Amino acid sequence: MTTTTKHRIGTQEEWLAARLELLKAEKEHTKRGDELARRRQELPWVPVAKDYRFHTEAGDAKLADLFQGRSQLLVYHFMFGPDYTAGCPSCSAIADGFNGSVTHLANHDVLLTAVSLAPLEKLTAFKKRMGWSFPWASAHGGEFNFDFCASYTKEQQRDGLEYNFSREPQQPWREEKEGGGEGAEFQFATMCGVNTPTYLRQRPGMSAFIQQDGVIYHTYSTYSRGVDGIWAMYPWLDRAPLGRNEDAGVWWKHHDLYESTVGQPGSTCCQQKSTGGRS
Known part of the structure; x- marks a missing residue:
């Protein structure tokens, strides 16, 4: 049999030997992941001092209301700014995996919700289009998104903003009317109906909270590639023969x-x- 593949070809015995060697590394990786999870849970809890308000399909709500009777709250910071005409494609791909998880989490004392800065009517319309059923709250008009590093002002963007626990360099956007940038960011911005600077004033991430004895505490936040672990399609791609296979750039929508x-x-x-x- 002839083959044109450039990948190494082997026998079943060779495959099994290599697989067993890889298994050792995978087990080490799993144990390291368990340790990181334990360290996340050991972070100090910080009381939430502000009276954050949200808009939900059930009406105006406080942060405590987002728990819906559970003691733990997981918030996905979904990139959907007030000027967007659609949600961020990457955030949307992540959120495609929420519907099934929400039910299981809710029955394990954990409420998962998305929060975005766009007005509620935009979120509900896009949610209907996507066929999603998970909770999604609007932080429009409040400080929640800004305090938790999910939204930024034009001034912050111009001066260089703090994101993912570090300061980003000042971006060379000259005028708001210009596209600003190219590549993936420009493509995503176009899909959202805005230019690149407007698109990048929203950022992805997730934050965790717990409510005990009437006090809400912030326990954890992660941003940027810190959300890879909750992006359901990537663990599958990482096990596919060609991996993420993204040399050509953006492929999802x-x-x-x-x-x-x-x-x-x-x-x-x-x-x-x-x-x-x-x-």
Whole structure:
């Protein structure tokens, strides 16, 4: 048999020997992950002093209301600014994995919700478009997103903002009307209906809170690639033969914009949408 692949070809015995060697490293990685989880849980708890307010589908709410009776709250900082016409494609790909987890977490004393700066009506419309059912609150008009490093002002962006626990260099955006940047950031901004500076005034991350004896504490936050662990498609890709295979750049988009609808509600394998991907 002839083959044109450039990848190393081996026998079953060679594969098994290499796999057992890799297994040692995978077990070490798992144990290291367990240790990191323990260290996250050992971080000091910081009382939340401000009276944060949100807009939800159930009405105006305080931070305590977002717990919905649970003692623990996980907030995904979803990039959806007031000027966006759609949610960030990367955040959307992450959120595609929330629906199933929310039910299990809620029955384990943990409430998972997304929070964005856009007005509630924009969030609910996009949520309906995506077919999502998880809780999603708007922090529009409040300080929550800014205090938890998920949103920034034009002035902060111009001067160089603090994100992911470090200071970013000043960005060379000249005028708001200019596209500003290129590559992935520009493509994502275009998908969201804004220019790059406007897009980058929102940032991804997640924060954890606990409520005990009437006091809410902030326990953990992570940003940037710190959310890779909750991006469901990446653990799968990391186990695929070609890995993430992203040398060509951005490949993902909002799930209703793919030509193939495999895995989407009401679809069959290889079914094509005649509406260009929009429902």
